[in-house]
Amino acid sequence: MSSNDMHMTLKSRKTFGGNSLKKDTISENITCYLLIATQIIGFLVLTIYPIIWTFRWAFYYYNLTPSDTVFTGLDNFIKIFTNEPMYWQAWKNTILFAVVKICLELPLALCIAVVLSKLKQVGNFFRALYFLPHIISVAIIGLIFSNMFDYFGIINGFLMKLGIVETNINWFENRGTAMAIVILCSLWNTFGMNVLYFSAAVANVPEELYESARLEGAGAVTMFFKITLPMIAPVLQTVLLLSIVGSLQTNDLILVLTNGAPAGGTFTVNSYLTHNFAPGFFTGEIMPNIGYGSSLSLISAVILGFIAFGYSKLSARLQNIY
Amino acid sequence: MKTKKRISNIITMIFLLAVALFALFPIIYTVVSSFKTNSELLSSPETFWPKEFTVDNYIQAWQSENFKVGMMLFYSIAYTGVYVFATIMTSSMAGYAFARGKFFLKKLWLALFSATMFIHIVGVGVYPTFEVLGKINLTSSIWSLMLVRVFSVNIVNIYITRSFIQQLPYSLDEAAKMDGLGFGGILFRIIIPLMKPTLATIGLLAFQASWNEYMLPTIFTINHPEQRTLIVGITALKSTGEAAASWNLMLAGTVIALVPVLIFYLFGNRYFISGLAAGAVKG
Numbered sequence: 001m002s003s004n005d006m007h008m009t010l011k012s013r014k015t016f017g018g019n020s021l022k023k024d025t026i027s028e029n030i031t032c033y034l035l036i037a038t039q040i041i042g043f044l045v046l047t048i049y050p051i052i053w054t055f056r057w058a059f060y061y062y063n064l065t066p067s068d069t070v071f072t073g074l075d076n077f078i079k080i081f082t083n084e085p086m087y088w089q090a091w092k093n094t095i096l097f098a099v100v101k102i103c104l105e106l107p108l109a110l111c112i113a114v115v116l117s118k119l120k121q122v123g124n125f126f127r128a129l130y131f132l133p134h135i136i137s138v139a140i141i142g143l144i145f146s147n148m149f150d151y152f153g154i155i156n157g158f159l160m161k162l163g164i165v166e167t168n169i170n171w172f173e174n175r176g177t178a179m180a181i182v183i184l185c186s187l188w189n190t191f192g193m194n195v196l197y198f199s200a201a202v203a204n205v206p207e208e209l210y211e212s213a214r215l216e217g218a219g220a221v222t223m224f225f226k227i228t229l230p231m232i233a234p235v236l237q238t239v240l241l242l243s244i245v246g247s248l249q250t251n252d253l254i255l256v257l258t259n260g261a262p263a264g265g266t267f268t269v270n271s272y273l274t275h276n277f278a279p280g281f282f283t284g285e286i287m288p289n290i291g292y293g294s295s296l297s298l299i300s301a302v303i304l305g306f307i308a309f310g311y312s313k314l315s316a317r318l319q320n321i322y
Numbered sequence: 323m324k325t326k327k328r329i330s331n332i333i334t335m336i337f338l339l340a341v342a343l344f345a346l347f348p349i350i351y352t353v354v355s356s357f358k359t360n361s362e363l364l365s366s367p368e369t370f371w372p373k374e375f376t377v378d379n380y381i382q383a384w385q386s387e388n389f390k391v392g393m394m395l396f397y398s399i400a401y402t403g404v405y406v407f408a409t410i411m412t413s414s415m416a417g418y419a420f421a422r423g424k425f426f427l428k429k430l431w432l433a434l435f436s437a438t439m440f441i442h443i444v445g446v447g448v449y450p451t452f453e454v455l456g457k458i459n460l461t462s463s464i465w466s467l468m469l470v471r472v473f474s475v476n477i478v479n480i481y482i483t484r485s486f487i488q489q490l491p492y493s494l495d496e497a498a499k500m501d502g503l504g505f506g507g508i509l510f511r512i513i514i515p516l517m518k519p520t521l522a523t524i525g526l527l528a529f530q531a532s533w534n535e536y537m538l539p540t541i542f543t544i545n546h547p548e549q550r551t552l553i554v555g556i557t558a559l560k561s562t563g564e565a566a567a568s569w570n571l572m573l574a575g576t577v578i579a580l581v582p583v584l585i586f587y588l589f590g591n592r593y594f595i596s597g598l599a600a601g602a603v604k605g
Binding site for chain 1: 338351416446470472506530535540569591595
C-alpha cells in the first residue's frame with residue numbers, strides 16, 4: 001500500500017463518525033448474516049438437529065412407527081458391548097484395512113514424489129497421470145474392480161493363461177484375498193493424491209541443504225533420511241491424519257466392491273452401519289431398529305474422534321522437528 | 323560413472339512406467355471391454371482386446387427399458403448443475419463475509435462450520451433429514467436432495483474463497499466504497515469478477531463430487547427409481563438378479579459416466595490439483 005493510499009484510507013475512516021458508523025456496522029452485520037444465511041440454516045437443520053436426534057433415539061427402541069416406540073434406557077449400549085460381535089469385527093476389519101493400506105501407500109507415494117522431484121516436465125505429466133484414478137467415482141471404482149476380480153474376470157483369466165494358477169480363484173470367498181483386493185482398490189484410488197501432497201512438500205526443501213550435504217560426501221539414501229524426511233515432517237503429519245481419517249471412514253467402496261463378503265469379513269464400521277440401517281441399503285422387509293442404529297452411530301463417532309484426537313496429540317512432535 | 327547414471331535413469335523410468343500402467347490399466351480395460359459383445363465378455367475373460375468391436379452395448383443401454391441411460395444422464399446433469407451453481411454462490415458469499423465482514427459471533431460461526439468436517443452420523447443420519455423435509459411437505463427425491471445441497475455447509479470451499487479474498491488489497495474495497503458501492507455490492511461487482519480462477523477450481527471440484535456421488539443420491543431415490551443418476555443406476559444393476567448378464571450395460575454406462583470427468587480433467591487438471599492442495603493445507 002502506497003503512502004497515498006494509506007492517507008486516503010485514514011481520511012475515509014475519519015469521515016465515518018458517531019451515528020453513521022453505528023448505522024454502517026448494523027447494515028454490515030445484516031448483510032453478512034444474509035450472505036451466510038443458507039449455511040447457518042443448513043448447519044442447524046442438517047448438522048445440529050441430526051446430532052440431537054441421534055442422541056435422543058439412542059435410548060429408545062424406534063423403527064419410525066410411533067406406536068412401537070419404547071424407551072429402553074441404556075439397553076442399546078449394553079447390547080453393543082455385550083452382544084454385537086459383528087460390529088466389533090467391523091472395527092477389527094477397519095483397523096486392519098487402515099494399517100495395511102497406509103503402510104503400503106505412504107512409502108510408495110513418498111518414493112514416487114522424491115523420484116519425480118528430479119524430473120521437471122516429465123514429473124508434472126506423471127503426477128497428473130497418477131492422480132487420474134482419484135477423480136473417478138468410488139462406486140464406479142468398486143464396480144470396475146469387482147468386474148476385474150470376478151470369478152470369470154480378466155485377472156483370473158490372465159493367471160490361468162500364464163499358468164500361475166490351475167483353477168479360478170474365488171477372490172471374494174476368502175477374507176484374506178477379499179481384504180487384499182479392497183486394499184489394492186483403495187490404494188489405486190488415492191495414492192496419486194498423496195504423491196501430489198508429498199511432491200509439494202519435497203519441492204519446498206531448500207536446495208542448499210542438499211548441496212552442502214553433497215559437499216560433505218553424503219549419499220542419496222543418507223540425504224533422504226537426514227534432510228528430506230525431517231524437512232517434510234509437518235506435511236507428513238497432515239497427510240497421515242488425512243489418510244487415517246479417510247481410511248477409517250471408508251464406506252461406499254466396500255458397499256459396491258464386496259458388500260461385506262465373505263460373511264461380513266470386509267465390512268468397515270461405516271459400511272456396516274450403512275448396510276444395516278440406511279434406507280436403500282438394509283436388506284429385508286422389516287424396518288431395522290433405528291434407535292439401536294443411533295447408539296451404534298454415536299459410539300462409532302466417539303471412537304473415531306478419540307483416534308483422531310489421540311493421533312493429533314501423539315504426532316504433535318512432528319510439527320516442530322526442526 | 324556415466325553408465326551407472328544411465329542405468330539408474332532407465333530403472334527410474336521403468337518404475338514410473340510400471341506405476342503408470344497400474345494407474346491406467348483399470349480405466350483402459352473398462353473402456354476397451356465396453357466395446358466387446360456380451361457373449362465375449364462372458365466366455366473369454368482372459369483376452370484384453372475385443373475380437374470384434376461393437377457399439378451394441380451403447381445402443382442397448384440407450385434403448386433399454388429398465389436401464390434408461392438418457393434419463394439418468396438428465397438427472398446427473400440436473401443434480402450436478404444445481405450442486406455446482408449452489409456451491410459457487412454460497413461459498414463465495416460466505417468466504418467474503420468471513421474474509422472482509424465484521425459481524426457478531428463471526429469467529430464462532432467459522433469454528434462451528436469447521437467442525438462439520440469431523441462430524442459424521444453414518445447410517446441413521448438421513449432419517450432426521452427426511453423428518454425435516456417432511457415438516458415442509460417434501461418427500462425424498464432427487465429434487466429434495468438438491469434443496470439439501472443448496473443449504474449444505476461447504477467449509478473447504480469457504481476456506482479457499484476466504485484465503486483468496488484475504489490476499490486482495492483493502493484499497494480495492496475502499497475505492498469501491500468511494501464510488502458508492504455498499505458492502506454487498508463490492509462482492510458482486512468487484513470481488514467475484516476477480517475471483518474467476520478460484521471459482522473455476524471450486525466449480526470443478528463440486529462438479530467431480532456431485533457427478534460421482536453415490537450414497538445420498540441412492541438413498542434419496544429409493545422411492546423414485548426413475549430419478550436415479552448415472553452412478554446410482556449403474557451400481558444398482560450390480561445388485562439385481564441378472565448382474566452377471568448385465569456387465570455389458572454396466573461397462574457402457576461406466577464409460578458414459580467417465581467421459582465427462584475425463585474431459586474436464588484433461589482441460590482443467592491444474593485447477594483440480596491446486597484446489598485439492600488448498601483444501602488439504604487448510605483441512
